[in-house]
Amino acid sequence: MASSLLRPxxxxxxxxxxxxxxxxxxxxxxxxxxxxxxxxxxxxxPRIKLRDGRNLAYKxxxxxxEKARRKVIFVHGADSCRHDAVFATLLSxxxxxxxxxxxxxxxxxxYGESDPDPNRTPKSLVCDIEELADQLNLGEKxxxxxxxxxxxxxxxxxxxxxxxxxGVALVAPAVNYWWKNLPLNVSSQGxxxxxxxxQWAFRVAHYAPWLLYWWNTQKWFPGSSIxxxxxxxxxxxxxxxxxxLGPARRxxxxxxxxxxxxxxxxxxxxxxxxSWEFDPMELENPFLNGNGSVHLWQGDEDKLVPVTMQRYIxxxxxxxxxxxxxxxxxFLHLTKSVTxxxxxxxxxxxxx
Ligand SMILES: *[C@@H]1O[C@H](CO)[C@@H](O)[C@H](O)[C@H]1NC(C)=O
Ligand SMILES: *[C@@H]1O[C@H](CO)[C@@H](O)[C@H](O)[C@H]1NC(C)=O
Numbered sequence: 001m002a003s004s005l006l007r008p009x010x011x012x013x014x015x016x017x018x019x020x021x022x023x024x025x026x027x028x029x030x031x032x033x034x035x036x037x038x039x040x041x042x043x044x045x046p047r048i049k050l051r052d053g054r055n056l057a058y059k060x061x062x063x064x065x066e067k068a069r070r071k072v073i074f075v076h077g078a079d080s081c082r083h084d085a086v087f088a089t090l091l092s093x094x095x096x097x098x099x100x101x102x103x104x105x106x107x108x109x110x111y112g113e114s115d116p117d118p119n120r121t122p123k124s125l126v127c128d129i130e131e132l133a134d135q136l137n138l139g140e141k142x143x144x145x146x147x148x149x150x151x152x153x154x155x156x157x158x159x160x161x162x163x164x165x166x167g168v169a170l171v172a173p174a175v176n177y178w179w180k181n182l183p184l185n186v187s188s189q190g191x192x193x194x195x196x197x198x199q200w201a202f203r204v205a206h207y208a209p210w211l212l213y214w215w216n217t218q219k220w221f222p223g224s225s226i227x228x229x230x231x232x233x234x235x236x237x238x239x240x241x242x243x244x245l246g247p248a249r250r251x252x253x254x255x256x257x258x259x260x261x262x263x264x265x266x267x268x269x270x271x272x273x274x275s276w277e278f279d280p281m282e283l284e285n286p287f288l289n290g291n292g293s294v295h296l297w298q299g300d301e302d303k304l305v306p307v308t309m310q311r312y313i314x315x316x317x318x319x320x321x322x323x324x325x326x327x328x329x330x331f332l333h334l335t336k337s338v339t340x341x342x343x344x345x346x347x348x349x350x351x352x
Contacts, residue, residue, distance in 0.1 A: 029213040029262035032116045041258040045082065045113045048135045056128055057113035058106040058136075061088030062096045069100030070166070070347050071138040073129060076105060077148030078174075078226050078268045081112035083252045087145050090339045099347050106132055108150070110263030112255050118263065120271050122278075125153035126160045133164065141166040141292075143346055147333065148305065149174050149268050155280040158294065162286030168294045169346040170320075171333050172302055174272050175309040178206055181281040182312070190306035195233040197222040198304075205269040212266045226304075227265050235301040238329035245334065285319035295321045297342055299328035321345075 033040040035055075045057035059082040062068065074085045085105035088096070108125065109117035117124060133142050143166045146154025151173025157165060177187045191199060201224030204215045216223035225233045231242065242249075257264055287293055298310040307324065314322035323345070325332050332338050 027210065027214045029266070030260060032110065032259040032263045034115060034259065035113045041113070041255070043113055045107070047113065048132060050128060050131050054109065054115040054117060055113075056106055056109070056115075056132060058082060058104050058132060059085065061085055061103040061105065062091075062101045065102050065136065065138070067100075068102030070102070070143060071133075072101060072103040072143040072145060072343075072346075073133060073138070074103055074105040075125075075129070075144065075146040075150030075153050076108060076111075077150050078272075079229070079256060079265055080147075081252065081256045082107045083112075083250070083255075086333055087339055087343055090334075090336050091343060095340065095344075099343065101343070101347065104132070104136060104138075108153075108264075108268075110259060110267055112258070116259060116263030116267070118267070120267055122152045122156040122271065122276055123160060126156040129153060129157065130161055130164060140164070143167045143169075145169045145171060145342070145346065146173060147171045148330065149272055152176075152268075152272055155283070156278075158280075158283050158286055159278050165286060165292060167287075167292040167346050169342055170294070170296045171342060172298055172305050172330050173296065173310075174305055175313070176273055176276060177202065178273060178275060179279045179281060181279045181316075182309075186309065186312050190309040193303070193306040193308065195225055195303070197230070198224055198226075198233075201227070201269065202273045205266075205273045206275075209270040209274070212270060213262050216261065216266060224265075224269065226269070227261060233303055234331075235303045235329040237299070237301050237327055238303070238331045241329075241331050241334050281313065281316050283317065287319070293321055293346075294319065295323060295342070295345055297323045297325065297332065297338075299330065299332040300324055300326050301328060302330045302332075304330045 035041050036043045045059060047055040047057045050056055074087055076084045082105040085103060088103040107114035109120055141164055144154055144157055151170055154168060154170050154173060158168060177191045201215060204212050216227035296314055298307055300307045314320055325338055
């Protein structure tokens with residue numbers, strides 16, 4: 001048996017070649033539909049050109065840049081885009097004025113009107129964000145809010161450019177079960193709290209990323225809940241808030257995946273659950289002087305990012321201010337009072 005596996009007969013080789021030729025069309029994602037190109041969506045947003053020629057679309061909120069005392073960059077989650085900046089849009093104009101706040105959100109690569117980045121890593125996203133800050137003249141230091149899958153980039157900012165940060169809020173940041181300093185019992189406990197369909201999709205993203213496009217588009221068995229927009233796996237507080245806000249909450253929803261699912265949703269999953277070159281648990285406090293602070297907000301009824309993992313991370317990183325909001329889920333930030341708390345707490349410390 002072993003020898004026949006090692007030295008396959010010519011029949012096995014021929015069958016293998018036929019299977020590979022058959023499946024390459026199924027496994028290979030179609031090329032993304034680039035914005036502004038024939039067959040692609042139109043360009044409607046302002047965009048900056050990045051070092052490697054990619055374009056990054058952005059949207060500004062709050063006070064005009066020149067008037068603002070505090071500048072915030074918002075990093076959106078999976079299956080979202082620059083329009084999802086509720087940390088600016090849910091606040092009253094009076095509060096924005098009082099805080100002196102300007103916010104910029106941007107489409108992460110492959111979403112909305114930003115060009116895809118097939119070579120994306122947590123670090124490349126950090127470079128994109130720094131370039132955005134510099135091209136918009138946000139100054140020496142800026143605040144960052146990273147939500148859910150936006151957590152990849154936000155942990156990356158603390159790792160790679162801490163000197164540019166005035167303060168950081170991580171809101172329900174995605175946890176990578178393969179971070180190397182997570183004890184196996186903690187990561188498997190968290191992993192097992194995920195719906196089965198996501199457990200499988202995350203395994204595929206980690207071990208066989210080339211299979212993920214097919215996995216998330218085939219109809220034989222359930223692919224990831226995010227790729228398939230399955231809301232049934234959410235916790236009750238999340239379902240309640242979504243039904244209260246109604247389907248008109250995101251009129252721009254069609255723009256999110258307009259360039260295709262692979263370089264947006266799937267790339268997020270592949271990067272988010274891949275092998276990282278660093279582990280948030282080995283980060284050091286970037287604000288030794290009290291010259292800023294890092295906050296982590298988490299709902300205790302979040303079914304997409306297990307609260308047990310977040311508690312473990314907060315315990316390992318005592319300089320992270322941990323805020324657990326009871327009775328809320330992954331959409332804790334869609335409640336105005338929570339959003340206000342997050343923004344006010346973040347902007348309470350002045351960097352300079
Ligand atoms: C905060 O102050 C410490 C000590 O002076 C300094 O090393 C660090 O770079 C500062 N952090 C930021 C983010 O500016
Ligand atoms: C994991 O194992 C450690 C050491 O044996 C133990 O202290 C801890 O409670 C365990 N955690 C979980 C979530 O099982």
